[in-house]
Amino acid sequence: MRAARKSGAPVLLGHTERVSADVDPSAVVFASRGVDDHWFCFEQPDRAGAALAALGTVARLTASGPARFKQVAAAWRALAATAVSDLPDGPPGAGLVAVGGFAFAPDGGKAPHWAGFEAADLVVPEVSFARRGEDVRLTLAALVGPDDTAEDVAARLAARAAGLSLAPLPLLDPAPVGHFRIDSVAPPEHYEAAVARAVERIRAGAFEKIVLAREVTVNAPTAHDAAAVFGVLRSGFESCYVFCAGRGDAAFVAASPELLVRREGARAQTVALAGSTRRSADPAVDDHLGEQLLRSNKDREEQAIVVRRIARALRPHAVWVAAPDEPEVIKVANIQHLATPIRAQLAHPVGAIELASLLHPTPAVGGEPHAMAAPLIPAFEGLDRGWYAGAIGWTDANDDGEFCVALRCALLRDTEARLYAGVGVVRDSDPASELNETEIKLGALLPILAG
Numbered sequence: 406m407r408a409a410r411k412s413g414a415p416v417l418l419g420h421t422e423r424v425s426a427d428v429d430p431s432a433v434v435f436a437s438r439g440v441d442d443h444w445f446c447f448e449q450p451d452r453a454g455a456a457l458a459a460l461g462t463v464a465r466l467t468a469s470g471p472a473r474f475k476q477v478a479a480a481w482r483a484l485a486a487t488a489v490s491d492l493p494d495g496p497p498g499a500g501l502v503a504v505g506g507f508a509f510a511p512d513g514g515k516a517p518h519w520a521g522f523e524a525a526d527l528v529v530p531e532v533s534f535a536r537r538g539e540d541v542r543l544t545l546a547a548l549v550g551p552d553d554t555a556e557d558v559a560a561r562l563a564a565r566a567a568g569l570s571l572a573p574l575p576l577l578d579p580a581p582v583g584h585f586r587i588d589s590v591a592p593p594e595h596y597e598a599a600v601a602r603a604v605e606r607i608r609a610g611a612f613e614k615i616v617l618a619r620e621v622t623v624n625a626p627t628a629h630d631a632a633a634v635f636g637v638l639r640s641g642f643e644s645c646y647v648f649c650a651g652r653g654d655a656a657f658v659a660a661s662p663e664l665l666v667r668r669e670g671a672r673a674q675t676v677a678l679a680g681s682t683r684r685s686a687d688p689a690v691d692d693h694l695g696e697q698l699l700r701s702n703k704d705r706e707e708q709a710i711v712v713r714r715i716a717r718a719l720r721p722h723a724v725w726v727a728a729p730d731e732p733e734v735i736k737v738a739n740i741q742h743l744a745t746p747i748r749a750q751l752a753h754p755v756g757a758i759e760l761a762s763l764l765h766p767t768p769a770v771g772g773e774p775h776a777m778a779a780p781l782i783p784a785f786e787g788l789d790r791g792w793y794a795g796a797i798g799w800t801d802a803n804d805d806g807e808f809c810v811a812l813r814c815a816l817l818r819d820t821e822a823r824l825y826a827g828v829g830v831v832r833d834s835d836p837a838s839e840l841n842e843t844e845i846k847l848g849a850l851l852p853i854l855a856g
């Protein structure tokens with residue numbers, strides 16, 4: 406109150422406390438949503454149950470255009486600079502945070518179905534939970550005005566906390582009654598033709614790589630249940646970033662294998678992910694497929710382009726950037742990829758949002774050189790990517806945070822789901838194989854959403 410009165414402006418207040426290890430942060434958020442609430446759940450189950458789940462809106466920071474990362478970072482910094490909260494303690498993400506996402510394109514998400522998902526869109530939540538292992542913290546936040554009394558603010562926070570429900574996540578109906586309709590928004594032949602045209606341009610020397618995506622819709626007989634879908638994803642894709650961001654009656658949900666950036670103090674971490682092959686239920690065949698991927702010149706080049714660009718983007722801001730010479734194969738439920746973990750020691754304070762902006766879009770989702778490929782992506786794809794292939798995550802009051810790349814995702818609104826999957830196209834890409842690769846990637850969510 407004193408800080409607000411002194412400045413004459415509202416001040417962000419945060420109170421954090423430890424809660425029982427039994428509290429399931431995402432389940433609480435899903436169960437406690439009101440119709441107008443924004444919500445956000447972000448987990449990586451394999452990393453000691455790492456979770457950040459948030460509900461409600463103290464402030465919403467939005468922007469559009471090429472400076473959108475910078476603009477929301479500045480707005481968050483202004484709020485965090487005068488904030489009053491407990492000393493930082495507990496797992497990453499405990500305390501005051503801003504959570505949300507950035508569309509792939511600077512002005513992305515203009516199509517009607519992306520309504521509510523702004524090109525840069527962070528929410529400072531009223532309630533947030535952070536978990537690592539057995540340590541679960543609850544943070545309650547409010548904007549305190551010069552005329553507020555301590556009793557008013559305490560009553561507001563207590564009312565929010567009292568409205569939280571501990572119900573578990575709902576189960577997905579295993580045998581829904583009715584008919585599901587699956588449609589490729591553009592015919593698959595169009596996609597193959599786009600890949601063929603991109604390959605021609607690459608061979609003519611216009612650019613090195615471009616990522617082209619498809620959109621597939623699933624119309625269900627009843628409304629898609631984002632909470633149940635999230636529950637299935639987090640138990641089937643434990644190594645992935647499983648997230649769900651809610652805006653009104655829409656939810657954007659995913660199980661993404663790709664970290665865009667994690668910033669902890671002066672350390673930044675990312676991964677160069679590209680090159681894909683399917684999984685097999687037979688372990689010997691599965692390993693053989695992984696070996697083939699490691700030996701595929703086409704996939705190695707596709708992935709090396711990503712490593713080079715990330716290192717180039719980080720170097721001007723880092724004391725050192727470290728990456729192994731050879732990629733490794735990572736296996737996710739339905740797919741395997743080439744991956745190179747990349748770490749950097751920052752030379753000066755660059756916040757998590759600025760790091761995301763330096764790296765986004767990597768050639769795992771954009772192209773190389775990006776300036777040449779960028780205008781061709783919407784032209785070849787004929788779709789509004791919205792938040793697909795954008796950056797989703799959170800940042801705290803110290804500008805630490807974590808953003809993943811929104812892959813293997815779907816936008817759910819009522820009975821409609823829109824799924825997105827793309828592939829990296831290089832000079833040796835074969836249109837039919839690339840179409841098949843989109844089917845493998847769509848296979849992460851299709852069986853869950855299409856009954």
Ligand SMILES: C=C(O[C@H]1C=CC=C(C(=O)O)[C@@H]1O)C(=O)O
Nearest residue numbers: 679680681769812826827828829
């Ligand atoms: C663009 C996507 O995946 C990227 C990440 C890993 C492997 C990729 C590939 O092999 O093409 C893509 O670059 C997607 O899943 O929609």
